[in-house]
Amino acid sequence: MSLSGGNLERLLEAGEFVVTSEIGPPKSADGSAVREKARMLKGYADAFNVTDNQTAIVRMSSLAASLFCMQEGVEPIMQMTCRDRNRLAMQSEILGAAALGVKNLLCITGDHQKFGNQPESRNVFDLDSTQQLMVFRRMRDEGEMWCGDRIKAPPAVFLGAAANPFADPLEMGVIRLDKKVSAGADFIQTQAIFDMDRFHDWFDAVRDRGIHNRVRILAGILPLRSAKAARFMAERVPGMSVPDEILRRMEGASDEKAEGMRICLEAIDEIRGMEGIAGIHLMPVNWESAVPEIVERAGLLPRPQALR
Amino acid sequence: MIIGEQKPLEDIISMVESEGGGRVLVVGCRSCVAVCLAGGEEEVAELSDSLEQHSDSKDLGWGVSKVTLQRQCEKDFDRSIADLVEQSDVIVSLGCGVGAQVMSEVYPERVVIPAIDTSAMGSPEGKGRWKERCSGCGDCTVHLSGGICPVARCSKMLQNGPCGGSQGGKCEVSPDRDCAWQLIYDQMRRKGRLDLLEVVLGPKDWSKARDGGTRIVVKDRRRK
Numbered sequence: 353m354s355l356s357g358g359n360l361e362r363l364l365e366a367g368e369f370v371v372t373s374e375i376g377p378p379k380s381a382d383g384s385a386v387r388e389k390a391r392m393l394k395g396y397a398d399a400f401n402v403t404d405n406q407t408a409i410v411r412m413s414s415l416a417a418s419l420f421c422m423q424e425g426v427e428p429i430m431q432m433t434c435r436d437r438n439r440l441a442m443q444s445e446i447l448g449a450a451a452l453g454v455k456n457l458l459c460i461t462g463d464h465q466k467f468g469n470q471p472e473s474r475n476v477f478d479l480d481s482t483q484q485l486m487v488f489r490r491m492r493d494e495g496e497m498w499c500g501d502r503i504k505a506p507p508a509v510f511l512g513a514a515a516n517p518f519a520d521p522l523e524m525g526v527i528r529l530d531k532k533v534s535a536g537a538d539f540i541q542t543q544a545i546f547d548m549d550r551f552h553d554w555f556d557a558v559r560d561r562g563i564h565n566r567v568r569i570l571a572g573i574l575p576l577r578s579a580k581a582a583r584f585m586a587e588r589v590p591g592m593s594v595p596d597e598i599l600r601r602m603e604g605a606s607d608e609k610a611e612g613m614r615i616c617l618e619a620i621d622e623i624r625g626m627e628g629i630a631g632i633h634l635m636p637v638n639w640e641s642a643v644p645e646i647v648e649r650a651g652l653l654p655r656p657q658a659l660r
Numbered sequence: 661m662i663i664g665e666q667k668p669l670e671d672i673i674s675m676v677e678s679e680g681g682g683r684v685l686v687v688g689c690r691s692c693v694a695v696c697l698a699g700g701e702e703e704v705a706e707l708s709d710s711l712e713q714h715s716d717s718k719d720l721g722w723g724v725s726k727v728t729l730q731r732q733c734e735k736d737f738d739r740s741i742a743d744l745v746e747q748s749d750v751i752v753s754l755g756c757g758v759g760a761q762v763m764s765e766v767y768p769e770r771v772v773i774p775a776i777d778t779s780a781m782g783s784p785e786g787k788g789r790w791k792e793r794c795s796g797c798g799d800c801t802v803h804l805s806g807g808i809c810p811v812a813r814c815s816k817m818l819q820n821g822p823c824g825g826s827q828g829g830k831c832e833v834s835p836d837r838d839c840a841w842q843l844i845y846d847q848m849r850r851k852g853r854l855d856l857l858e859v860v861l862g863p864k865d866w867s868k869a870r871d872g873g874t875r876i877v878v879k880d881r882r883r884k
Contacts, residue, residue, distance in 0.1 A: 435816070439863060461823045464815055464833050475816065482820040483863045498863065516824030524845040524857065528821030531860045543824055590825035590832035 356510040358455025360399040370631030373397040377417035390424035404431040408468025433462030438478035450507030458512040459484040489536030513537035517554035518593035526557045533567045541633040544574035547593040564628030574635045576612035579603040661692040663790045664776040682749035688728035689755040699754030701728045732759030738766040798868030806847030813840035
């Protein structure tokens with residue numbers, strides 16, 4: 353039985369190799385920016401993450417931007433950080449989101465506010481992302497608020513979580529992933545993969561525990577638009593691992609975009625062959641227009657229609 | 661111990677000036693803030709000299725006197741300097757935030773200027789270095805995490821493991837900050853108790869922390 357009735361869940365259940373991507377809300381009250389992105393990307397992925405004050409920079413709320421996506425016929429994966437809200441706000445927000453038709457919700461810790469444009473703010477972290485999953489699963493499956501109060505119409509939402517194969521210590525990261533799955537994650541999206549050796553090490557540890565049989569894992573793919581972007585990822589973005597080989601390729605390329613595209617397609621190709629990977633999550637940071645080309649050249653078009 | 665740092669001298673001077681200066685009493689504390697070299701006898705002497713010099717250079721005519729208490733956070737010690745307070749207009753507290761408040765309560769008719777920024781509960785870590793270790797959540801479980809508190813020492817207070825920003829043993833917030841979860845993992849691995857880290861910890865009861873309102877501890881037993 354379907355938990356959410358959403359496209360992403362149905363396709364994963366049907367065993368399709370799924371594609372998710374990302375739509376970042378604007379730093380403004382203008383919904384048309386979201387609508388335009390949604391229109392441009394519609395049909396090129398099965399669902400789209402709508403980020404939540406990503407890198408701790410204030411943007412239109414994930415819920416509002418998710419609604420604009422739905423109005424364009426695009427299925428959102430609403431992100432919700434633990435950084436910005438306590439358990440009261442989280443529970444009320446999932447009720448509101450589900451009532452408006454949101455089918456997927458990604459539970460994440462959130463980048464530290466230090467990296468954003470309001471480093472003086474407090475962070476909340478009433479719950480961590482594992483506990484957030486516990487609370488939401490209880491709401492959905494048991495029809496109860498965390499405190500035990502009954503919910504007449506529980507939120508039917510497919511629950512996601514993040515995993516970073518490149519964070520240390522590796523073993524502890526895998527334990528934490530296991531806990532997220534036990535707590536209620538239905539699907540996992542990983543951090544962007546450049547360091548294939550490390551990804552294989554991590555995935556071996558995931559498979560050793562049989563985690564891939566209990567949850568759908570989508571591998572994170574980030575197309576590099578320029579050598580400068582690659583360097584920035586390598587040196588500035590917490591939790592990223594970009595091997596020297598990739599930097600050399602980007603910095604030595606005559607056409608950086610084309611090389612970035614090649615690296616991205618090679619990664620997709622390698623990942624598709626891995627047992628236990630249920631799909632990819634494309635993160636086109638500031639390069640949304642690359643998504644249709646990537647999906648097409650990777651041979652992932654047309655996207656399957658969800659079975660009704 | 662409580663960790664605090666003296667405010668910049670110019671900030672202290674400007675607070676004293678805005679209170680009109682006059683007879684200034686600098687009050688230190690021999691406890692925690694003495695250990696972290698912020699408000700003990702030596703710092704009291706230094707700050708008093710600095711205030712005097714400033715007064716002399718600007719011809720402000722401040723009279724500066726000084727005293728260092730055993731524990732500024734206890735009313736009895738604060739009351740013991742009533743005569744000095746009587747002869748002063750402004751009190752500059754070199755106690756922690758607790759000391760400054762208790763002084764203010766004992767002497768409500770005086771302005772108590774806080775000259776220390778209190779930051780944390782922690783420990784001395786070698787020469788001139790102190791580290792936060794406890795944030796007073798009211799529900800200690802450090803035996804489950806290798807004696808390392810994730811509430812105080814993880815930048816995101818994570819209960820179930822490290823975030824994706826932990827790399828090379830360091831926290832994403834700063835390369836000079838250890839990742840608490842790396843420390844916890846290393847310690848539990850050494851102890852052969854990684855099984856404890858496999859347990860999913862549910863939402864924490866923050867009502868025992870500051871979130872539940874000011875904590876008041878009452879104990880029947882009186883110390884003899």
